[in-house]
Amino acid sequence: MIRLTEEIQGDNLVELWRMFATTWKKWYRKAEENISLLDISIPEYRMMTYLQEHGPTPMARLASSIDVSQGWITSMVDRLEKKEMVRRTRSDEDRRIIKIEVGEKGLDTIHDARGLHLEFVRRTLGKFSIEEQVQFKLLLNKLFLNLTDEPEI
Numbered sequence: 001m002i003r004l005t006e007e008i009q010g011d012n013l014v015e016l017w018r019m020f021a022t023t024w025k026k027w028y029r030k031a032e033e034n035i036s037l038l039d040i041s042i043p044e045y046r047m048m049t050y051l052q053e054h055g056p057t058p059m060a061r062l063a064s065s066i067d068v069s070q071g072w073i074t075s076m077v078d079r080l081e082k083k084e085m086v087r088r089t090r091s092d093e094d095r096r097i098i099k100i101e102v103g104e105k106g107l108d109t110i111h112d113a114r115g116l117h118l119e120f121v122r123r124t125l126g127k128f129s130i131e132e133q134v135q136f137k138l139l140l141n142k143l144f145l146n147l148t149d150e151p152e153i
């Protein structure tokens with residue numbers, strides 16, 4: 001009897017994980033579609049907002065800060081530089097170091113993207129009651145803490 005109960009509970013947990021993963025993927029894809037209206041990707045948006053918050057940043061630090069490879073950051077910078085959203089500048093302290101900074105077009109795009117994203121979030125989460133939003137936040141925080149405490153395999 002105990003084994004059957006554990007199997008049922010295990011099946012329920014796996015189903016919960018599948019539902020969460022499927023929902024997250026769909027939600028992320030919709031967010032990607034939404035931000036692509038501004039001709040940028042989510043990683044490009046993350047990079048520009050990082051630059052807005054931290055100022056000119058060396059490419060290696062920028063790559064590690066937004067969890068992408070240095071090759072990928074170079075490609076993103078190339079694309080955004082062509083669109084005049086970011087620019088490369090040489091460090092005053094060490095001319096060998098190239099820093100990336102967000103430009104005026106990039107700042108305008110960040111502003112527009114935040115508005116689009118806020119509307120997207122309102123459409124997808126705004127139908128939850130305040131109590132459901134609080135409960136959802138508590139559950140996600142609990143899941144995050146469980147993942148933080150989870151040993152690496």
